[in-house]
Amino acid sequence: MIWRDSVFAFALLGMYSGAFAHTPICDCYDNGDDTITCEGGFSDGASAAGIAMRVFDSSGRILLEGEMSDRSDFTFDKPDGNFRVEFEGGDGHLIQIDGRDIEE
Template sequence: MKKTVLVLALATGSLFAHTALMSCFDNGDGTVTCEGGFSDGSSASGVKFRVEQNGKTVIEGKMSEYSDFTFEKPSGAYTAVFDAGEGHAVKITGSDITE
């Protein structure tokens, strides 16, 4: 965990002075795109992203070079998690993700 934090800090500068941000939308074709970023405008490229269902991780990956992640919309309730390190995770509930 500590190693990851260090890597992230190096990658994005003074990361922890900023707020992690995420916004998601339904593409209308069975997929959902989530975009991440930080309040100072820095990129979220490479930052961990996952989709949880009933507390379990069902999809896992990293934000692309455009700071986004597109995944197939799971059936049933789910939560998108932008995980920028301890205390810096942003969660969005699937029901709040619209077209």
């Protein structure tokens, strides 16, 4: 596999009430070519394939929507300006990653 230098941004869901058997996990990194890749999964090793992904601008407007691939990743063009990424794990399993934490 060919990897690109990137800087890691990582988030765990820990802010929601309730007991979750499996913790959702998602992180994103900057590929250095104006694209961002996010990876996801669950703490039991379950795949995140099909999990909804959304990218918002700083005003909360949806810039793009998609879903995790069969490889549990999601690559998109890096937006201009500030943005945030949301990983929608269902049942309140929402992870938000600020674009400013996704470093090259």
